[in-house]
Amino acid sequence: MAGGVTVLKRRDKEYLTTGQLAKRTGMTIRTLRYYDQIGLLKPSQYNDASVRLYSKEDLVRLQKIHALKYIGLTLSDIKQIIYEGSFPEQDLRSSLIMQKEVIRQKIAHMQFVSKAIDEALDMLGEHQAEADWDSLSDIIQTIHTEKNWGEQYRNALRLQARIKLYDRFSVNQIGWHRWFFDQLGLVPDLKILELGCGDAALWSRNIDRVPPSWNITLTDKSPGMIEAARTNINDQNNQFTFLTVDAQSIPFHDGEFDIVIANHMLYHVLDIGHALSECHRVLKSDGLLYTSTMSKSHLQEMEQLARAFDPAIRVLDDVMERFHLDNGSEILASRFTDIELIRYENYMLVNEAEPLIHYMISTPMNARHFLTGERLEAFRSYLNAKIQEGNGRIFITMDSGFFLSRK
Numbered sequence: 001m002a003g004g005v006t007v008l009k010r011r012d013k014e015y016l017t018t019g020q021l022a023k024r025t026g027m028t029i030r031t032l033r034y035y036d037q038i039g040l041l042k043p044s045q046y047n048d049a050s051v052r053l054y055s056k057e058d059l060v061r062l063q064k065i066h067a068l069k070y071i072g073l074t075l076s077d078i079k080q081i082i083y084e085g086s087f088p089e090q091d092l093r094s095s096l097i098m099q100k101e102v103i104r105q106k107i108a109h110m111q112f113v114s115k116a117i118d119e120a121l122d123m124l125g126e127h128q129a130e131a132d133w134d135s136l137s138d139i140i141q142t143i144h145t146e147k148n149w150g151e152q153y154r155n156a157l158r159l160q161a162r163i164k165l166y167d168r169f170s171v172n173q174i175g176w177h178r179w180f181f182d183q184l185g186l187v188p189d190l191k192i193l194e195l196g197c198g199d200a201a202l203w204s205r206n207i208d209r210v211p212p213s214w215n216i217t218l219t220d221k222s223p224g225m226i227e228a229a230r231t232n233i234n235d236q237n238n239q240f241t242f243l244t245v246d247a248q249s250i251p252f253h254d255g256e257f258d259i260v261i262a263n264h265m266l267y268h269v270l271d272i273g274h275a276l277s278e279c280h281r282v283l284k285s286d287g288l289l290y291t292s293t294m295s296k297s298h299l300q301e302m303e304q305l306a307r308a309f310d311p312a313i314r315v316l317d318d319v320m321e322r323f324h325l326d327n328g329s330e331i332l333a334s335r336f337t338d339i340e341l342i343r344y345e346n347y348m349l350v351n352e353a354e355p356l357i358h359y360m361i362s363t364p365m366n367a368r369h370f371l372t373g374e375r376l377e378a379f380r381s382y383l384n385a386k387i388q389e390g391n392g393r394i395f396i397t398m399d400s401g402f403f404l405s406r407k
Contacts, residue, residue, distance in 0.1 A: 196265030200229035
């Protein structure tokens with residue numbers, strides 16, 4: 001008996017009927033039957049009388065379905081995420097953390113929309129006139145910015161898969177963000193610009209160590225990332241500024257910053273040379289540019305494992321070819337003369353197949369299209385065999401670092 005509902009047992013496993021599940025969750029029987037009809041939530045079992053029987057795993061899946069509905073996804077999008085094999089099921093805790101992160105981003109976006117409306121109302125109050133074209137256009141643009149929450153969810157899930165692999169199996173326990181922050185030093189009164197800050201992980205993971213005299217401007221081309229960055233930072237000293245900025249057109253005066261940071265993002269910029277010119281322009285005399293990236297050997301064992309299983313599978317993003325540790329110095333030399341390469345020493349020893357699979361299908365390449373259904377099962381068996389061959393683990397090269405360039 002749980003929550004007033006008698007739980008059925010079948011083969012030493014507990015199940016709920018459709019009516020019991022409806023009573024437990026507050027949903028209607030009609031909705032549950034519709035989910036079954038469209039293949040969104042099929043029961044794990046049927047009894048001898050063809051009664052639907054739902055397991056605890058089905059309840060976990062139902063929770064995820066309704067969290068994704070709340071975020072704003074269509075039932076079609078939800079079905080694709082849950083069932084099409086792009087992302088194997090993760091543990092409940094990871095799933096809940098990721099759902100909370102995307103909901104937090106949506107809240108931040110709604111607050112951003114509310115702020116735009118408040119500004120328009122203030123303008124109307126001051127001038128007692130109709131809103132102008134620009135203010136109305138700004139509100140519309142703000143509402144539509146980053147509105148594809150299905151893609152936001154997928155991106156969060158993919159990012160979570162990568163972070164989880166690094167956190168669990170990296171030998172260097174300092175962690176990239178703590179190590180990278182250490183390289184900035186603790187000189188007081190610095191004015192810092194970060195390009196492509198993402199969700200501000202560099203700062204949120206070091207917020208307890210940021211000197212109060214620093215003035216930090218965080219920028220990203222994506223307004224959604226700026227919203228995430230703003231909500232991730234507990235800015236009690238009002239020392240952070242958040243702006244949507246394209247690295248190829250930095251809206252600041254010449255010689256304004258002591259440090260400019262491009263942390264694992266420069267390879268995404270369309271015109272890297274122009275972005276570097278902009279970095280050089282906004283740096284003070286003797287200012288420093290930190291540009292982090294990886295080498296061509298980074299995670300290569302992962303690519304080799306996938307190709308050995310099927311030569312058509314690709315895992316690592318080709319965009320890395322544009323700016324990496326092996327060609328970065330030459331690219332930077334077109335704008336900077338004093339350049340030093342500093343490496344982060346690390347590697348992984350992976351003793352489980354599943355986190356590797358999650359990472360491989362999280363990249364923009366084709367692995368997630370190949371590794372579905374029976375092929376995914378075969379690949380999982382293949383990886384487990386490789387782990388056994390390697391005395392219970394697979395060695396994965398991690399070769400990242402940054403170029404320190406002085407103006």
